[in-house]
Amino acid sequence: MHWMPNPLAAVTVAAAVAVAPVAVAQETVQLTVKVQHHDDPVEAAEVKIEKIGDPTVQFSGVTDYEGLVKFQVPPGTYSYRVDVKGTGSQLTTVELTRPKDVVARFTNGTKRNVDFSWADMSVAAGSRAAVNPQITGDGREVTVEKMDGPAWAEVFADGTIEVMPPLRTVPGDYEIDVRTSAGQVEKVKVHVTGPETLKALQYPVTSVEQGRSATSAVPMATISHQGRDFSSQPVPEGVKFSTDAPNAQVDAETGRVTLDTADLQQEAGETVQVPVVATMPGGKKITAQADFHINALPSAKRFTPGWAPIEVAPGEHAAVKQTGERNMPKDAEYWWLRADNTKLAGWRVSIDQVDGTISASPDEGAQETVLYVRVSYSDGSQEQVAVPLKLTEPTAQSGETPGETPRALPPGKKTEILDAQASEVEIIDNGGVRLDVDKATGKVTATVPEDAMRGASYEVDLRVDGKDQKIRLTADEKPQPPAPQPASSVKDAWWIPLVMVVMAAVGAGAQWMWSQFGGLK
Incomplete structure (x- = not known):
């Protein structure tokens, strides 16, 4: 046949x-x-x-x-x-x-157990669109191929379909035939609309700190499509950006504008306008402007405080002044937080909030670490500075133990515990009580907590003219002895020889009178 x-x-x-x-x-x-x-x-x-x-x-x-x-x-x-x-x-x-x-x-044999499906696509001529498959069943080993369809459609092995109809593509409906390695054949519909027309570009206002640089967001476009305008749309592909503004640059692909204000004369509060030209694939140009609002540079970025490493032996103390910035504003405050410094075990640290002087004293078991100091300014800005804490060999006097002065204080009452006579007093450890130092007189007062139990003990560490002094405070209602004073110098004890001379004269006179009249009875 x-x-x-x-x-x-x-x-x-x-x-x-x-x-x-x-x-x-x-x-x-x-x-x-x-x-x-x-x-x-x-x-x-x-x-x-x-x-x-x-x-x-x-x-x-x-x-x-x-x-x-x-x-x-x-x-x-x-x-x-x-x-x-x-x-x-x-x-x-x-x-x-x-x-x-x-x-x-x-109908003999095994039926296919994996299914691929694609949503219908819509794309403007001159633009791009893509769609991923919806998979039912186990599609890990399944591949997808393009069997037929327009040349501007591409099918990837994982089932992703990407379409990029050229600008002159005739609007209408198109189909892409795809087949999976599991034997499934599907037609994916693509609707191509007329090309989009870029009508305008808009940039959001960008804030930039005075003397610094900043980059804008990508512009948004107003698109004219089939007689209607659509705002806040992505910029169509193929648009190129340029600018001739001094101190400004623009990314030719994305349209993001970068402005450097270092050499500009504008003051804080003023706005700098950067002109931008967008050129479409057909050669048509439209102009836009990117606005940059200049803000005052925060104090935390204008000043650079710093400290030299603190080097001190265990059992001793050291103090370091802030020397990194000579022109620190008077309203700057210095402090530290326990949360910032989790590795300060064995260290006693205090900071003068006014001038930033840091005092540190390590115990025998202390390890070298870093102290993180916070500096805050009146404009609300804040910065953090790292200060190394290093250990050195003990000095010859490091074996001496500062003496303790016991004191009994009534709970809740402010009581003078030391009269340093205008000496420089620094609080190393308040021991859990409130301490106040009169810098003019050198007097130190303490207030034991009002709810303290009788006999409760508090140990206060002070530094007087560079020497450590411990004062043990006990909550009690007994009368208080006079506040201790630091040892006086020889120049402050001029009255001692005079008293001794007077006492000697009085004694000699008494002896003469006894010899003259002692036997008259």
Whole structure:
């Protein structure tokens, strides 16, 4: 038997659609055979047809990736045979008096258990759009390929579809045929609209600190599309940006503007306007401006306080003044937080809030570490400075233990505990009580907590003219002895020799009177 090849076999069609009946019989009619395995098309299936009663009229063809093959045959009754390699064959009879679509479905074997689907796409000519597949089932080993569709459509192995119709693409509906390695064939619809027209660009206001540089956000576009304007839209692809403004630069691709105010004369509170030119792919240009509002530079960025490393031996103390910035504002405050300094075990640290002098004293078990000092300014800005704390070898006097002065204080009452006589007094450790130092007189007062239990003990560490002094305070209601005073110098004890002379004279006079009148009775 001789099979005649059909020149219309294996021709791809957009969809298998039944054709409406015709009123008058044609010389030939079209038979479309679709071969499926379950619901998936079968490619390369062999289809043979033969006219019943006239075996000389025979045709053959092979299905395409959509499982379709078409024959143009004279009207009549035909038998057609479908052979699928590895699956089987079917023999069916069909009467053809008009165009007809038939389906040969094979249901043996395993049915596909993974499904890919894509949403319809819409894109403007000259723009880009992409869509990812929705996957039902295990699609990890499944790949996707493009079978047919416009050249500006690309299909990736993971199923992602990207479309980039050129600016001159005719608006309308397009289809992309894709096939998965699991055997599924789908058509993805793409609607292409007319090209977008860029009408205007808008930049949000950017804040920049005086003397510094800042970069704006990307501009937003007003797009004209099909007679309507759409604001706050992304800038269309292909637009290039430029500027000729001094002290300014613009990213040619994104439109982000960077302004350096170091050499500008504008003061804080003023606005600098940077002109920007946007050039569209067709050569049309539009102008925009990026506004930069200049803010005063915070004090924390204008001043650079700093301290030399504090080097001190265990059991001793050292003080370091702030020397990093000579022109610190008088309203600056210096302090430290326990939360910033979690590795200060064994260190006693205090900071003069006014001038920033740091005093530190390590115990025997202290380790070298870093003290983080906070500096705050009246404008609300704040900065943090690291000060190294280093250990050195003890000095010869380091073995001496400062003496302790016991004191009993009534709870809740402010009581003088030391009269340093105008000496420089520094609080090293308040021991849990409130301490006040009169810098003019050198007097130190303490207030034991009002709810302190009788006999509660508090140890206060002071530094008087560079020498450490401990005072132990006890909560008690007993009368208080006079406040201790630091040892006086020889120049302050001029009255001692005078008293001794007077006492000697009085003693000599008394002895003479006794010798003269002592025996008169």
